Amino acid sequence: MSDDRTAPALPGLDLDRLTGWFTENVAPLDGPPTADLIAGGKSNLTYRLSSGDAEWILRRPPVGKLLATAHDMGREYTMMSALAATDVPVPQMYAYCDDGDVLGAPFYVMEAVDGTPYRRAAELRPLGPERTRAISERLVDTLAELHRVEPDAVGLGDFGRPEGFLGRQVARWRKQFDAAHTRDLPDMQRLHARLSDRVPADAAAGIVHGDYRLDNVLVDGADEVRAVVDWELSTIGDSLTDLALMCVYHRLGAIGGGVTDVAAAPGFLTEAEVVSRYSAAIGRDLGDFGFYLAFACFKLAGIVEGIHFRYVNGQTVGDGFAEAGDAVAPLLQAGLDALKEN
Numbered sequence: 001m002s003d004d005r006t007a008p009a010l011p012g013l014d015l016d017r018l019t020g021w022f023t024e025n026v027a028p029l030d031g032p033p034t035a036d037l038i039a040g041g042k043s044n045l046t047y048r049l050s051s052g053d054a055e056w057i058l059r060r061p062p063v064g065k066l067l068a069t070a071h072d073m074g075r076e077y078t079m080m081s082a083l084a085a086t087d088v089p090v091p092q093m094y095a096y097c098d099d100g101d102v103l104g105a106p107f108y109v110m111e112a113v114d115g116t117p118y119r120r121a122a123e124l125r126p127l128g129p130e131r132t133r134a135i136s137e138r139l140v141d142t143l144a145e146l147h148r149v150e151p152d153a154v155g156l157g158d159f160g161r162p163e164g165f166l167g168r169q170v171a172r173w174r175k176q177f178d179a180a181h182t183r184d185l186p187d188m189q190r191l192h193a194r195l196s197d198r199v200p201a202d203a204a205a206g207i208v209h210g211d212y213r214l215d216n217v218l219v220d221g222a223d224e225v226r227a228v229v230d231w232e233l234s235t236i237g238d239s240l241t242d243l244a245l246m247c248v249y250h251r252l253g254a255i256g257g258g259v260t261d262v263a264a265a266p267g268f269l270t271e272a273e274v275v276s277r278y279s280a281a282i283g284r285d286l287g288d289f290g291f292y293l294a295f296a297c298f299k300l301a302g303i304v305e306g307i308h309f310r311y312v313n314g315q316t317v318g319d320g321f322a323e324a325g326d327a328v329a330p331l332l333q334a335g336l337d338a339l340k341e342n
Helices: 015-025 073-083 121-127 129-148 165-179 186-196 240-254 271-282 289-312 324-338
Strands: 034-037 045-051 054-060 093-097 107-111 206-208 217-219 225-228 235-237
Touching: 015 093, 054 073, 073 093, 073 107, 121 129, 129 206, 129 217, 129 225, 129 240, 129 271, 165 186, 165 235, 165 289, 186 289, 186 324, 240 271, 240 289, 240 324, 289 324
Parallel strands: none
Antiparallel strands: 034 045, 045 054, 054 107, 093 107, 206 235, 217 225
8 A cells, every 4th residue: 555645645534633633532543544535435435544453434524515414424423323232233433523623524433344345246246146145135134124123212213303204305305406406407306296296104213224225234254244334314214215225226237327236146136025025024014115216216316416516516536426417317217217116
């Protein structure tokens, strides 16, 4: 590893400013710390910090102007801290900082978990169909385990407002589109109107991860899920939104789009198997799943449009952002099509 990892080479991470806070709030350091920006993130910035033989993970928001309600570091830290005593695997949380004088934005430090965030089918194929199937089953089982956690039992009863959750979510993501406006999107307006007219009744309140997929979990060498990460969109509401979003990611991957195509790997559970396994584990009628699939497309399009907005305004860090906005129109059309299901 080269010596150019130290400040100020890494955007958003001033190691000189960080060191004093870190030694006081996390752990003593065995020499000057070094850091790497972990590749692949198009939202929050994630760094691996090292000092001697010790490693930690630091998460902070992107640099530049942020959209309202996005990139909430306190939300991530609170959620994973609350889940530490449950059977849901999460990294250990060490410290949270909301002092802007340290890094210019809130951030937190957590355990560096040894595991792989599989994103591509090509990464799973060498494992073979049996191991791939086992990993996909554990992905579903972990989601069901999360959704069985009672928010009140882990101190998250006031973490969100489950009443009217779906209606507010539809409205929220419309506002996100408006806040990230760089171009006209007629299908966004059509999909928003149709979702607004078809919001299901409230379901029992549950924990919502908000962006659940295989590359947001860390899988160890024994094919066990070691940690669920990337909780910036977590809340309390209708947990079925997590299942629908994961299915949409898989659908996009099957046609060569999206951020992940793991479902195309031999042995990976089909969508019908995913839905059936989840439903059996959670004991819930999936109801109007077509609405949930359509909303997942709307939300994902809103996330991608936010990335496009930051790219257009020169606020992104790393490569791979120039074409991100091309995915928005197909996602909106997929949402309109999903409303015809179920």
